[in-house]
Amino acid sequence: MFDKVENPQKTERLVRKWMLDDICDLDRNESWLSDMAEQGLFIDHFGFWSSVWFRKGTPRRTRYRIDVLPRELTEDELALYDACGWHYAAMDQESNWNPVYYYIFQTDENAAVPELHTDPMEQAESLRKLRRSSRWDFWISAAIPFFWIGLWVWQALYAARRFDFLANGNIVYIYWLLFTGFAVVDSLRRGRSIRRLYKRLAGGEPLDHHADYLAAHRRYALTAYLRPLLWAVMMAVLLVQLIFSSLDQARPLPEGAPDFPAVRLAEVHDGLDGPNAVCGESHHEWTWAGAVEDRLYEYADDPETGMRLEWYTTCYRLPFAKTSALAFDALLEEDWYRGISDAYWTAAATRVETNLVDEAWAVAPGAENSWKYALYVRDGRYIVTVSYYSDRSAGGTGDAAVTETYRDRCTEKILPLLAARLEK
């Protein structure tokens, strides 16, 4: 459209480079563009994601200036810049709802033209909108992680399915925290840059058009490379978890012995000493919240009655004892994870008075679920639940005294063994 200072080669080959600075760093970017021109690369247009396209031409010393405007310049206005010796090179628009336009102008190093900005204080005024919007950007970007942290805490303390959240976690939170954390870093960096330029200009000192940019570029590159790396790590972890989930690490018993604190069916029920008396499988899983979930399912036929015995153990190892305590409370409240209906829990659950573990609850067979015994144990970072489907006649009498005796017998058998294993 307008005169260009460089002499482009006939091939007009375009080269893409990353702008290793925020566009707001006007002085450093002007200096960088001048150095690129000395290497025969003249800015042509802005690309995606801080990329700049350069046109190859004959190397020459060129001055660049960046003008920050709240509106687009008309053709007539650009013609005036051109008439003053400042030729339009490229333009970048930022934000659609509150746009800021960065116009790049160039002129020959030796051209006798007046500066683009002849009054530093007025140039400082041109940064005022940018300064205001950068403050807003900062507060908004800083508020979003707090919102996510708040939501996280709320989920952990009050929401439905708290146990699921505490034990299994939610990848969306981690991604959002990471994403919004980057935005905070960006807005802080931008705010600092604009404040630096504003202070200098408002003090009547023009920008240093030959500012050193190498150190800033190195710092920027470090974070620029760190981001995709972090994303890649996160994606890799997600992928690994997906692969592990799909592989389903179920190991059949008796070969696959569980390596987590578990009491075995044969230890509790008499007459199951044979090598193939007990069958089943163990399952190992690792969750996003950093918890380890192990499950053990055993079944056998009672040698005396011939009835099927089923034995379920689930062990969670949470990252912290505090979260384990929270998760245990949630587990006892949620019938899905408890495996016992609310009505039955209210009627039949009893807290076990013991010094062996931090907390334990037991459920004896009752009228509604006449043949199930369940034990819920928390000790340090561990939560272990045991369900025992056993002798129907023992608990199905409906007699409260028999039920209690059955519960206490189970608890007395299982709890010391489990506590000893947790101790290890």
Place this chain on the structure above:
Amino acid sequence: MGAGGPMTEAMYYILLTLSVPSHGYQLMSAVTKASWGRVRMGPGTLYGVLTRMESEKMIEIVSDDGRRKTYAITESGRAALRAETDRLRAMLDDQERWEEERKCLTKSKTLRKLND
């Protein structure tokens, strides 16, 4: 800076010359002419000031055909220009009075010394 406060040189000359509605080119040469060649305004400064003063309602666009905008001073711009002119004049008057007083003081001191 801006409405009510002290003005930059660029603001003052643009308001001064916009008593005649003008577009960018005309304005730039008018500023140079009004300042007897002392102020040569860069295009960045010119459009920066025009955009800002328009948002502060000190000037207005009287015609815009999409390519060329013609600006004119508004009533509040005139008032700001008057206030700034008065302020500058008062400053000059103060400076002149001060110089006069200082001269008189020095003179009387010298006379006193001679008399002594």
